[in-house]
Amino acid sequence: MTADLPLNITADMQTNQLTIRRSFDAPKELVWDCYTKAELLDQWFAPDPLTARTKSMEFREGGHWHFAMIDPDGNEYWARFDYETIDPTDSYRARDAFSDETGAVNDDMPVSVWDVTFEDTASRTVVQIVASYESTEAMQSVRDMGMEDGMRSCFDRLDRLLKARTATAN
Amino acid sequence: MDNNSPNLDTVFLAFADPTRRAVLRQLGQGPASVSDLSAPFDMALPPFMKHIRTLENAGLIITRKEGRVRTCEINPARYAEVEQWLIDQRKGWASRYQKLDALLETLKGQTT
Numbered sequence: 001m002t003a004d005l006p007l008n009i010t011a012d013m014q015t016n017q018l019t020i021r022r023s024f025d026a027p028k029e030l031v032w033d034c035y036t037k038a039e040l041l042d043q044w045f046a047p048d049p050l051t052a053r054t055k056s057m058e059f060r061e062g063g064h065w066h067f068a069m070i071d072p073d074g075n076e077y078w079a080r081f082d083y084e085t086i087d088p089t090d091s092y093r094a095r096d097a098f099s100d101e102t103g104a105v106n107d108d109m110p111v112s113v114w115d116v117t118f119e120d121t122a123s124r125t126v127v128q129i130v131a132s133y134e135s136t137e138a139m140q141s142v143r144d145m146g147m148e149d150g151m152r153s154c155f156d157r158l159d160r161l162l163k164a165r166t167a168t169a170n
Numbered sequence: 171m172d173n174n175s176p177n178l179d180t181v182f183l184a185f186a187d188p189t190r191r192a193v194l195r196q197l198g199q200g201p202a203s204v205s206d207l208s209a210p211f212d213m214a215l216p217p218f219m220k221h222i223r224t225l226e227n228a229g230l231i232i233t234r235k236e237g238r239v240r241t242c243e244i245n246p247a248r249y250a251e252v253e254q255w256l257i258d259q260r261k262g263w264a265s266r267y268q269k270l271d272a273l274l275e276t277l278k279g280q281t282t
Contacts, residue, residue, distance in 0.1 A: 007267060009260050018256075020263050026274040034270055034277070043273050047265035 005124075018112075018131045023124040031125040032089035032118055038065065046070070050077075055103075061086050065094075066103045080105065081114075091117045096131070181248060184228035189213070190221050194244070197231060201243035204233075 008021040024031050034040045038057035046052035046069040054067045063083050068076040078101055081094040094114050098106040105111075112131040119126040184190055193207055208218045222242065225231045229248045233240055 004264070004268060004271065007260070007264055009263060018259060020259075022263075022267055024267075024271065024274055026278055030274060030277055034273060040273065040277075044266055044269035047262040048269075 018133065020129040020131070021126065023121070023126050025124055028118050028120050028125045029089055031127060035116065035118075035127070036088075036092070038067075041065070041067070055101075059083060059086070064103075066099065068101070076101065078103075084113075089118055091115065180228040181230060181251070184225050184230055187221065187224075189218075190225055193221060193225065193242075194230060197242055197244045201241050204240045204242060207242060 005023045005025065008019075010019050034044065036059050038054040041057075042052045042054050044052075045067070049072050050069040052067055052069055054065065057063075057065045057067075059065070061083055065081045065083075066078070067080070068078050070076050078099045079097065080099045080103055081096055084093045084095060086092045094116070095111060096114055097111045100106065112133045115130045115132075117128045119128070185194075189211060192210070196202060196207060196210075204215075204219070204222060207222075208215065211218060222231070222233065222240075225242075226233055229245055231242050232245050233242045235241075
């Protein structure tokens with residue numbers, strides 16, 4: 001394996017969006033499959049030390065993916081992605097929500113809408129996820145305060161941190 | 171866990187109102203009494219106090235009462251949690267994508 005390709009994450013306080021952009025050294029169709037087929041998603045979608053396990057998957061407009069992320073102690077964190085629009089193999093839009101084991105959405109937890117696009121470049125595929133949070137209005141306000149009122153500006157620091165790390169592979 | 175911070179949720183709720191955001195912005199300049207904070211708003215004291223309590227319950231502000239005056243101030247620790255949430259996002263995605271890289275390598279080997 002070569003070193004990781006750069007991961008670009010930016011939080012836009014104006015639009016309440018988190019953008020996650022990354023290249024993959026593989027053809028677009030293959031990358032698309034990894035994002036849209038349960039048996040492949042289960043192999044990567046949960047960050048370490050968690051593992052993903054699909055309960056049900058219907059990848060079609062109006063369908064949803066219901067899965068758990070499981071920690072090493074066996075605790076299950078359930079979530080579901082509801083697919084709103086699908087344009088194979090270029091893009092899809094899904095609503096990301098926490099749920100329980102039955103698939104009932106947990107309204108107390110933040111929900112985000114994901115616009116995921118797949119883009120061919122010379123030898124790689126670029127995937128961009130724009131996650132729009134209801135909640136990042138919160139971040140906007142936090143940032144406003146930091147900037148305007150001289151409060152400790154955590155987001156400025158974070159911006160710098162993200163910029164620095166974006167330039168280098170992890 | 172990625173995206174999963176129950177504590178943060180009360181923060182998001184507290185921010186979802188223009189009056190509460192204005193109060194927070196004002197408090198960014200330093201502690202203030204409830205009556206001073208309510209002055210710019212055309213609002214009776216009971217509903218205004220409800221906003222104050224929402225902010226306090228979310229941990230975004232700390233209030234204390236001295237005699238008849240209730241003073242409010244920002245709680246910076248809460249803002250640090252929002253920052254941590256973003257750092258966790260990054261960690262989670264870096265980890266996921268390492269796995270995806272490995273998976274793609276395997277799949278490429280199978281198809282070619």
